[in-house]
Amino acid sequence: MSAVPESTSPPAHLRRRSIGRRKATDLTVKIFSWIGAWFGIIAMGFLVYEVVIRGAVAWNWAFFTQSTPQDVTSTQGGFANAIVGTIVITGVAALMAIPTGFLGGVYLAEFGRNGRVATAVRMIANVVMGVPSIIVGVFAFAVLVKPLQHYSGFAGSVALAFIMLPVMARTTEDILNLVPNELRESGLAMGAARWKVTLGVICKAARGGLITGATLAIVRVAGETAPLLFTALSSPYWMTGLFGPSGFFGGPVANLTKTIYDFSASPYPHFQTLAWGGALLIIVAVLGMNILVRLLFQRGKEW
Amino acid sequence: MSTVDLEVAPSPSGPRGAAIAAPRGHKLRLGDPLFRVLATVCGITVAVAMFGLAGVLVYNSWPAITTLGTKMLTTVAWSPTQGEYGALAALAGTALSTIVAMVIAVPLALVIALLLVELVHPAVSRVVGTAIEMLAAIPSIVYGMVGLFVIVPYIQDHLVPWVLSTPLGNVPGIKPGLQFQGGGLSIFTAGVVLAFMVLPFITAVSRDVLKMVPQVTKEAGYGMGSTTWEVMHKISMRYANSGIVGAVFIGLGRALGETMAVAYLIGSVYTDLPRSIFDPGTSIASLIANQFSEATRTLDLSALIALGLILFLITVLFQILAQAWLRRVQRATGGRA
Numbered sequence: 210m211s212a213v214p215e216s217t218s219p220p221a222h223l224r225r226r227s228i229g230r231r232k233a234t235d236l237t238v239k240i241f242s243w244i245g246a247w248f249g250i251i252a253m254g255f256l257v258y259e260v261v262i263r264g265a266v267a268w269n270w271a272f273f274t275q276s277t278p279q280d281v282t283s284t285q286g287g288f289a290n291a292i293v294g295t296i297v298i299t300g301v302a303a304l305m306a307i308p309t310g311f312l313g314g315v316y317l318a319e320f321g322r323n324g325r326v327a328t329a330v331r332m333i334a335n336v337v338m339g340v341p342s343i344i345v346g347v348f349a350f351a352v353l354v355k356p357l358q359h360y361s362g363f364a365g366s367v368a369l370a371f372i373m374l375p376v377m378a379r380t381t382e383d384i385l386n387l388v389p390n391e392l393r394e395s396g397l398a399m400g401a402a403r404w405k406v407t408l409g410v411i412c413k414a415a416r417g418g419l420i421t422g423a424t425l426a427i428v429r430v431a432g433e434t435a436p437l438l439f440t441a442l443s444s445p446y447w448m449t450g451l452f453g454p455s456g457f458f459g460g461p462v463a464n465l466t467k468t469i470y471d472f473s474a475s476p477y478p479h480f481q482t483l484a485w486g487g488a489l490l491i492i493v494a495v496l497g498m499n500i501l502v503r504l505l506f507q508r509g510k511e512w
Numbered sequence: 513m514s515t516v517d518l519e520v521a522p523s524p525s526g527p528r529g530a531a532i533a534a535p536r537g538h539k540l541r542l543g544d545p546l547f548r549v550l551a552t553v554c555g556i557t558v559a560v561a562m563f564g565l566a567g568v569l570v571y572n573s574w575p576a577i578t579t580l581g582t583k584m585l586t587t588v589a590w591s592p593t594q595g596e597y598g599a600l601a602a603l604a605g606t607a608l609s610t611i612v613a614m615v616i617a618v619p620l621a622l623v624i625a626l627l628l629v630e631l632v633h634p635a636v637s638r639v640v641g642t643a644i645e646m647l648a649a650i651p652s653i654v655y656g657m658v659g660l661f662v663i664v665p666y667i668q669d670h671l672v673p674w675v676l677s678t679p680l681g682n683v684p685g686i687k688p689g690l691q692f693q694g695g696g697l698s699i700f701t702a703g704v705v706l707a708f709m710v711l712p713f714i715t716a717v718s719r720d721v722l723k724m725v726p727q728v729t730k731e732a733g734y735g736m737g738s739t740t741w742e743v744m745h746k747i748s749m750r751y752a753n754s755g756i757v758g759a760v761f762i763g764l765g766r767a768l769g770e771t772m773a774v775a776y777l778i779g780s781v782y783t784d785l786p787r788s789i790f791d792p793g794t795s796i797a798s799l800i801a802n803q804f805s806e807a808t809r810t811l812d813l814s815a816l817i818a819l820g821l822i823l824f825l826i827t828v829l830f831q832i833l834a835q836a837w838l839r840r841v842q843r844a845t846g847g848r849a
Contacts, residue, residue: 235739238623242631245623246640249715252708253647259658309554316555320548326556332835333559339762339831340565340824341769343797347820348565350804351572355813371561378558404547425649432651435771435797439804466653470772473657488654499649503642 257496260489267486277468277483279445284479288487290447294463297448298362298441299431301457302369307423310374314381319407331382334375345371346436354440362448362462365441369430376429380422384415417506428498432491434466443467465491566824573818575810584818589783590799592807596783597815599822604785605699605778605793606823610767612703612789613710618760620707621714626744628715629722641719648712656776659705664777667704668696672790689787697779700789705773710763717762721755722748754841761834769827771797796823 271287278286313330321327349368354360388411396406412419430436437443442461454460465487472484576584580597587598624644628637672695680686688695695701725748733743749756779792780802786793794802796819807813 231739231742235741238626238741238744239631242623242627245620246627249620249624249647249711250640250643253643256647256650256654256658256708259662260654263661309557312551312554313558314555316551320551321555330555330559333562335835336828336831337558337562337565339765339769339827339834340562341771341797341827343769343771343800344569344820344824344827345565347800347804347817348568351568351817355572371565374561375558378555403544405543407547428649432649432653434651434653435801438801466651469653469657473660474776484657488657491651492654495649495651496646499646 257492260485260492263482263485264487264489264492267482268489272483272486276447277445277463277472278479281475281477281480286483288465288468288483288490290445290463291443291465291468291487292490294362294441294444294448295431295465297457298365298437298462298464299369299427301363301366302373302430303423303427305366306370306373306377307426310377310426311381311419311423313374313378314385315407315412317378317382318385319403319411331379334379337375338379341435342368342372342433343435343438346438346440349436350439359454359459360440360442360461361459362441362457362464365437365462365464368436368440369433372433372436373426373430376426377423380426381419384418384422385411387418388415421502421506424498424502428495432466432495434470437464437467438470441467443471569817569821569824573814573821576814576818579811580815580818584815584822588785590794590803591783592803592809592812592815597811599796599819601782601785602794602796602799602819603822606768606795606797608699608786608789608793609702609706609774609778609795610764612700613706613767614760614764616704616707617711617714617763621711621718621759621763622756624711624715625718625722626748628719630740630744630748641716644712644715647708648716652709652770652772655705655709656773659701659773660776663705664696664701667698667701668694672696672698675790684788686788686790689784689791691779691781691784691786691791691793692788693779693792695790697777697792698790699778699786699793702774702778702795703789705777706767706770709770709773710767713766714759714763717759718752718756721752721759724755725751754837758834758838758841761830761837765827765830765834768830769797769823771801774798775801796820 269287271285272289273287273292274289275285275287276290277288313334317327317331321330345368348371349364353364353367392410392414393406396410397403401409441464444455444461444463446455446463448455448457448462450456452459469484469487469491472480472487475481576597584597584599586600587596588600589596589598590601624640628641632640675681675686676688676695729751730743730747733747738746774795775798778794778798780794780798781792782794782799782803784793800816800820800823803812804816807816
């Protein structure tokens with residue numbers, strides 16, 4: 210790295226090796242890289258293939274319209290109540306976390322910047338993103354389930370919102386930082402208020418990226434299982450209303466991931482098939498949304 | 513209180529604007545501080561949430577901490593019915609499965625990242641890169657299921673018998689221990705699946721870091737007559753070294769706390785230290801997941817939450833190390849590494 214000697218002879222460690230050996234090493238590494246990359250791609254293809262093959266069998270009208278079977282000998286039933294439950298739980302989580310996280314990101318990018326508070330918030334947000342999701346589940350259990358003496362879909366939503374919040378804040382910040390400063394300056398020079406510039410100019414310019422970020426944050430938590438294990442639990446019934454033992458706030462709410470976990474661990478073939486159907490649904494939804502936002506808002510990424 | 517301060521504050525500077533646009537001025541002046549306060553509150557919420565989480569964990573594990581003290585960290589077995597609340601078996605399982613995962617994932621991630629940056633056409637690189645990012649989006653429960661139904665039988669029927677028939681089978685750490693159940697549900701299987709779960713993260717970050725290596729530097733290497741590998745090894749890797757270490761830390765943090773896939777695969781033996789990677793065991797996260805619903809007494813629950821606190825502290829420590837490391841790197845390279 211430091212000063213290169215002015216001699217014409219190359220350093221000793223380069224002189225000693227023959228060109229043949231160097232080329233052989235080079236080729237070996239290249240071959241290993243290719244094998245490694247193919248290994249990765251094949252592993253992913255294999256994963257998706259297994260889920261599709263095993264899950265497609267379960268997909269029929271009943272899967273999307275009937276609730277989960279309660280009788281182990283039954284060959285009826287579907288995942289409809291779990292699908293609805295996951296959508297509601299994730300939706301409520303998004304309602305809590307997306308606006309808060311977005312504004313938090315605005316704070317980091319527009320107001321806090323490199324100040325001491327913002328730096329601390331940024332660092333803490335990064336740390337929170339690395340906290341295992343099961344810990345967040347334990348937290349929601351301790352706050353909302355243990356004192357109230359009953360499981361609830363809302364506790365699940367809070368856990369998911371907790372996971373989403375730092376992700377949303379940091380994504381928003383990163384995307385807003387990509388917007389050129391000239392846009393801010395010209396907005397302010399026009400005499401517009403700061404909040405109008407932020408929301409009407411900067412966020413508008415970055416909306417593709419913001420929507421992508423929010424969607425990916427939602428999709429990411431929609432597939433979470435661990436935070437729901439002791440919060441939303443699962444239920445063979447439909448969620449009805451808000452309160453009461455089968456309501457969103459009042460009792461366990463069926464959801465895809467926990468139901469998949471329970472069913473896949475059960476010894477009954479029909480339950481296992483349903484679990485694969487659920488896994489396929491999650492993969493289709495998650496990968497589908499990922500591809501969709503990438504296609505729609507690819508421009509947003511380039512900002 | 514700060515709300516009041518901020519709402520009043522703009523008025524001294526008011527007259528200048530008011531002289532030009534008196535009718536609209538008032539509305540604007542209220543909107544700005546309000547927006548600022550709202551955003552600041554939301555930003556601080558993110559930080560407060562973390563302290564709330566830590567506080568709740570400590571508060572709820574307090575009964576266990578006061579009753580059991582350091583016994584949790586010095587006893588092996590987790591068996592609440594016999595009054596044993598040891599975390600060592602779970603800690604060992606967590607560490608071993610993470611090590612297995614990193615040993616597989618890090619080299620693989622590095623060769624893939626090198627390939628994406630140096631060897632293939634940019635278009636191919638983009639497609640493969642996207643495919644690998646997709647791998648990261650697949651929920652852990654799907655990895656767990658595929659692991660349980662597809663990989664476990666393969667490892668149990670083919671890989672483990674083969675490994676044990678070779679001289680490797682007598683090496684300590686590979687030689688089956690007392691709890692050996694065929695090797696299908698084992699720390700090794702959990703580690704393999706974990707490897708595939710953290711692979712995309714390490715690959716993606718390493719790729720981004722390697723991309724930051726200035727083209728001129730690499731071209732200088734080629735100009736000196738270096739082969740591709742020599743440029744990668746002696747220039748790119750050295751340049752991107754610290755960034756890659758950061759990437760590994762991030763992957764490590766994920767592997768440590770992964771719950772569902774491990775809960776499916778690690779075999780759930782709570783009472784003994786694993787003697788071999790093919791032994792079943794447990795990890796902290798999967799122990800919590802599996803035992804939580806069975807915790808009936810206050811102490812059981814509190815001890816489980818204390819386990820959660822231990823895991824929380826370990827991951828926070830790793831995250832802070834990773835953050836500090838990456839910040840140091842950023843300062844050293846003067847850019848976004």
